[in-house]
Amino acid sequence: MFGRRFRRMAVPPLTVATGQVTASSLLILPIALVVDRPWTLTMPGPTVWCAVLGAALLSTALTYIVFFRVPATARATNISLVTFLIPVSAILLGALALGERLDPHHIVGMALIAAGLAAIDGRILDCRIRLTFPRAAPRYGPDRDRDGAAAARDQRQPASTK
Numbered sequence: 001m002f003g004r005r006f007r008r009m010a011v012p013p014l015t016v017a018t019g020q021v022t023a024s025s026l027l028i029l030p031i032a033l034v035v036d037r038p039w040t041l042t043m044p045g046p047t048v049w050c051a052v053l054g055a056a057l058l059s060t061a062l063t064y065i066v067f068f069r070v071p072a073t074a075r076a077t078n079i080s081l082v083t084f085l086i087p088v089s090a091i092l093l094g095a096l097a098l099g100e101r102l103d104p105h106h107i108v109g110m111a112l113i114a115a116g117l118a119a120i121d122g123r124i125l126d127c128r129i130r131l132t133f134p135r136a137a138p139r140y141g142p143d144r145d146r147d148g149a150a151a152a153r154d155q156r157q158p159a160s161t162k
Contacts, residue, residue, distance in 0.1 A: 017064035081120060084113050 006016045032038075044052075088110050094100040 017061065021060060021064060078121070081117055084117055088113055 006013075091100075091102070091106050091110065095102045
């Protein structure tokens with residue numbers, strides 16, 4: 001994965017995020033100047049500048065910083081699941097910040113996304129297995145590693161305490 005490569009090189013996530021956003025901005029600048037010809041447009045007001053600044057800081061910079069910190073603790077599958085949250089956050093932000101109305105189909109859609117995320121993650125299935133078969137060991141957790149093997153501290157205990 002791209003983010004882990006930079007971690008192995010000991011490059012901090014903030015540096016990687018800053019480099020990517022800066023490089024992409026510099027690459028798109030000539031095209032934007034040719035296509036939009038901003039010198040022919042009227043100067044935007046303070047509200048527009050605040051909106052652009054908010055979009056740049058919250059939607060882009062913060063997202064990149066979080067995205068490059070997550071691979072240190074999560075697998076690629078879990079990272080990709082975050083993309084399912086984009087419509088949920090857009091609907092909620094629209095309702096909270098812009099006063100848009102939440103319809104019942106919005107709630108149903110968000111519930112379906114939550115159910116899908118929970119099913120893909122596998123925790124519901126693990127919980128159901130534990131309830132049906134109480135002695136079944138969980139696939140993961142604080143006492144298990146990612147492969148489901150018992151942690152080393154459990155293996156060091158004498159057989160009489162297990």
